[in-house]
Amino acid sequence: MMHIDFESQVPIYVQIAEMIKNDIIKGIFEEGSQVPSTTEISVNFKINPATVAKGYNLLVEEGIIYKKRGVGMFVCKDAKATLIEIRREDFYNNYIKALLVEAEKLGFSKSEVMDMMKGEKR
Amino acid sequence: MSSIQIKNVSKKFGKAEVLSQINLNFEENKIYGLLGRNGVGKTTLLNMISNRIFPTKGEILVDGDRISEKPAIVGKIFYMTEKNLYPEGMTVEKAYMWTHAFYDGFDMEKAIELSRKFGLDIKKKMKSLSTGYHTIFKTITTLASNAPIMIFDEPILGMDANHREIFYKEVLNSYIENPKTIILSTHIIEEIADLLERVVIINDESIMLDEEVAQLIEKAYTVSGREEKVNQYIQDKDCIHEGIMASFKSATIKGSISELDRELIESLELEVARVELQKLFIYLTGTGGKW
Numbered sequence: 001m002m003h004i005d006f007e008s009q010v011p012i013y014v015q016i017a018e019m020i021k022n023d024i025i026k027g028i029f030e031e032g033s034q035v036p037s038t039t040e041i042s043v044n045f046k047i048n049p050a051t052v053a054k055g056y057n058l059l060v061e062e063g064i065i066y067k068k069r070g071v072g073m074f075v076c077k078d079a080k081a082t083l084i085e086i087r088r089e090d091f092y093n094n095y096i097k098a099l100l101v102e103a104e105k106l107g108f109s110k111s112e113v114m115d116m117m118k119g120e121k122r
Numbered sequence: 123m124s125s126i127q128i129k130n131v132s133k134k135f136g137k138a139e140v141l142s143q144i145n146l147n148f149e150e151n152k153i154y155g156l157l158g159r160n161g162v163g164k165t166t167l168l169n170m171i172s173n174r175i176f177p178t179k180g181e182i183l184v185d186g187d188r189i190s191e192k193p194a195i196v197g198k199i200f201y202m203t204e205k206n207l208y209p210e211g212m213t214v215e216k217a218y219m220w221t222h223a224f225y226d227g228f229d230m231e232k233a234i235e236l237s238r239k240f241g242l243d244i245k246k247k248m249k250s251l252s253t254g255y256h257t258i259f260k261t262i263t264t265l266a267s268n269a270p271i272m273i274f275d276e277p278i279l280g281m282d283a284n285h286r287e288i289f290y291k292e293v294l295n296s297y298i299e300n301p302k303t304i305i306l307s308t309h310i311i312e313e314i315a316d317l318l319e320r321v322v323i324i325n326d327e328s329i330m331l332d333e334e335v336a337q338l339i340e341k342a343y344t345v346s347g348r349e350e351k352v353n354q355y356i357q358d359k360d361c362i363h364e365g366i367m368a369s370f371k372s373a374t375i376k377g378s379i380s381e382l383d384r385e386l387i388e389s390l391e392l393e394v395a396r397v398e399l400q401k402l403f404i405y406l407t408g409t410g411g412k413w
Contacts, residue, residue: 046294
């Protein structure tokens with residue numbers, strides 16, 4: 001779901017970029033296909049156009065989307081594979097580490113966590 | 123494509139000073155939020171910008187021209203006032219025609235299209251419009267004006283949620299189609315916060331804050347956690363608000379978070395959050411508020 005968290009510490013323009021990236025990974029926006037225009041994002045989410053443009057510029061700089069003059073913004077070739085590669089690198093830091101921190105807080109041992117992952121009852 | 127410069131402007135009504143030495147720029151093609159509590163002089167400032175009343179001291183320039191010397195320059199501004207200036211017995215349609223006669227750029231077709239979108243019956247007379255539709259009528263007139271500077275004073279007063287949604291979308295559409303300087307003066311801050319590029323807060327007769335909304339996130343933040351830990355964190359910080367619920371405390375701090383702060387936040391097990399514009403406004407303009 002396209003979603004912006006207006007209370008988050010993450011700047012809105014970064015969230016806009018993340019939202020588009022998520023939908024590329026999910027296959028909602030396929031390679032070579034058009035992504036929403038900055039106007040559509042701005043009007044739908046009631047966000048200042050300059051903020052939206054900043055988010056889109058980030059995506060262009062990262063080689064995720066490109067601009068076809070007078071037509072709109074499109075998903076780059078291999079964007080999905082690139083994004084998945086980056087997400088894989090972040091997976092340990094963003095998920096596994098956080099999981100272990102929470103498990104420790106609750107008093108689960110690593111082997112208990114492993115058992116849960118394997119789908120076994122404690 | 124127009125800008126407004128306010129230079130050293132003061133305004134007195136009798137002996138009472140309403141605004142004192144205001145210096146402020148409304149840069150071209152930006153959407154501004156003009157905020158302030160009741161009676162701080164927002165409307166007074168807007169009335170001076172549109173040359174309806176005159177500063178006691180100082181001067182106001184539109185695109186570099188002093189409005190005191192070249193009043194015609196005010197034609198670049200379309201100002202939606204709180205008060206309705208049209209005769210009670212006039213129909214909405216007539217009022218549009220009237221506006222068109224006085225204001226060259228006024229787009230009649232646009233006004234009718236917007237009336238349809240908002241569900242405003244153009245055959246109705248001014249006196250039979252509800253509060254919400256009164257506001258809608260004035261809002262439409264401003265949106266259809268095509269002016270390079272549009273000023274809305276309490277544009278959403280009495281509007282229901284659907285109408286407000288239409289309003290925000292139409293403001294953005296109008297801005298995107300044809301970039302212009304937009305000033306929104308309102309008390310409903312939460313809904314418009316992310317629509318704005320810059321925010322201006324007036325308090326105690328002067329400009330308290332004039333910032334880019336996106337920058338505010340780096341200028342203030344909120345931390346929360348156990349009271350003594352929060353106290354430990356804020357002891358050398360510029361704190362603008364503190365709130366306590368049992369042993370839970372939250373504090374809003376002016377400044378940005380350094381690497382050292384981050385480490386401290388983690389070791390004290392504090393949570394960090396963004397300060398919403400509305401909350402920041404309340405903290406700053408409440409009793410004893412400062413920035």
